[in-house]
Amino acid sequence: MRIDLGEDEAPEIGLVALIDCIFFLLMFFMVASSFKTPEKEEKPQKELPVVLPAAQMSLTRAAAAPSPLAIGVDKRGKYYLDGSKVGVQELHDRLKAEAAKNAQRPIRIDGDEDARYQDIVHVLDLCQFEGFTRISMRTRQ
Template sequence: MKIDLGEDQEPEIGLVALIDCIFFLLMFFMVATTFKQSEDKQHNRSIPVDLPKAAATFRPEEASSTGVLITVARDGTIYVDGAAITKGQLKDRLHDLAAHDTHTVIRIDGDRRAQFQDVVSVMDMCAFEGLTNLAVHVRN
């Protein structure tokens, strides 16, 4: 006995299910790529850098004969040729130096534990007065 089920229909591919699968794969690869980029950026931050060394150094005996020695201590205290001064006094001293000779060598010694801003403010004061011949003392 034959059962009549109606018209014979050709099988169809469910487009909704196919679109869902493709969308899911697209989202998976987008998220996976985003995580990969984050790992690459973090890895680049830890690249070891070999800093250059200075070929010529500024000898301490040259500071007294050719210029001024400014020292920034760990606590931010500023010393000029060994004497402690305030930032206002330093500004006046730099103004007087610039009035005589703008090519005066200014050597800045900053303690390695001093605030970077303190050293930069001394450099800023020198640049404001037109003293651009700066030497920063580094240790080996």
């Protein structure tokens, strides 16, 4: 004799219990693991860790070197020579006079970060036209 128990239901996996088990294992491993903290927090370096060697010859030359002629260019394209505002023609005339005195005098160009590149190149052209070869650009530290 056959007993009818009702409809046959398909077996089902309980997802809630499975998620609870996985969460429990995750919490267990997170608590049981040890997180290693750095002993000394290092700050990021802003410059290269290089100590430059000193040479005796460079120290004696630095004292005898003439001070550089500072040419400034602001963001509007105006020129300054040793701190005083000059026009293009006056800058050219002063560079010509300096080249006649000492063509080996160093030139330092102080350009604003918003200055047009063409204005800086114009100053470089004037310096090279007058024969200056020791030209440098000043940057912010």
